[in-house]
Amino acid sequence: DVKVTQSSRYLVKRTGEKVFLECVQDMDHENMFWYRQDPGLGLRLIYFSYDVKMKEKGDIPEGYSVSREKKERFSLILESASTNQTSMYLCASSLDGELFFGEGSRLTVL
Amino acid sequence: RKEVEQDPGPFNVPEGATVAFNCTYSNSASQSFFWYRQDCRKEPKLLMSVYSSGNEDGRFTAQLNRASQYISLLIRDSKLSDSATYLCVVNLAGNQFYFGTGTSLTVIP
Numbered sequence: 001d002v003k004v005t006q007s008s009r010y011l012v013k014r015t016g017e018k019v020f021l022e023c024v025q026d027m028d029h030e031n032m033f034w035y036r037q038d039p040g041l042g043l044r045l046i047y048f049s050y051d052v053k054m055k056e057k058g059d060i061p062e063g064y065s066v067s068r069e070k071k072e073r074f075s076l077i078l079e080s081a082s083t084n085q086t087s088m089y090l091c092a093s094s095l096d097g098e099l100f101f102g103e104g105s106r107l108t109v110l
Numbered sequence: 111r112k113e114v115e116q117d118p119g120p121f122n123v124p125e126g127a128t129v130a131f132n133c134t135y136s137n138s139a140s141q142s143f144f145w146y147r148q149d150c151r152k153e154p155k156l157l158m159s160v161y162s163s164g165n166e167d168g169r170f171t172a173q174l175n176r177a178s179q180y181i182s183l184l185i186r187d188s189k190l191s192d193s194a195t196y197l198c199v200v201n202l203a204g205n206q207f208y209f210g211t212g213t214s215l216t217v218i219p
Contacts, residue, residue, distance in 0.1 A: 031205055040118075042211035043154075043197075050205055090153055097142035097201040101153040 003027070006091050006102035013109050019078040021105050023091030031094040032074040034058075034066060036087040037104075043090065049074055081109045113137060116198050116210030124218050127188050131213045133198030134180045140208075142201035143174055145183045147194045148212065154197050157183075188217045 045058030143160040198210035
């Protein structure tokens, strides 16, 4: 079974803090994604990566950056967290058009 | 216009009922189609892929209509455990996925 693991299920941070969300997949997938999910807005793509060190902006990249130094690991970075970044963050990898999601990281920024 | 449109519901149905969800997509070049199930505060999980010929998995039937650009999910003999949000997901190509906002289903005893 494909496993996508997100390092933190729940985080509480203060405004201005730097936040790292890590995601690891164990199936050698090339494509990895970071989404955020908010009530009424559905899933929105922040960034995706199709190979090591390659990244593409999604629909809402502002305030975020990503890092893909190894194929299995895709990190999302909030350089200076703000309250409007309180959300559920979902990492995913894909193969043959199917998405596999991690368990999600629920971030609260105070 | 949204790439994928879904009726958010909520759908509240009694146990044993049959319920159907529809989802429309705007890009005729879309290649792959899926229904995902998401439980409260959990990640989406693949329920079933959707093919032009239609496919069935137990009480669940998925259909794709390319001419009208919609996909459907039919749940027969609803169980309490079917209560969840059902997400329609469309893959345009490679890295491009589009999501509906989800349809909420509650099955009532």
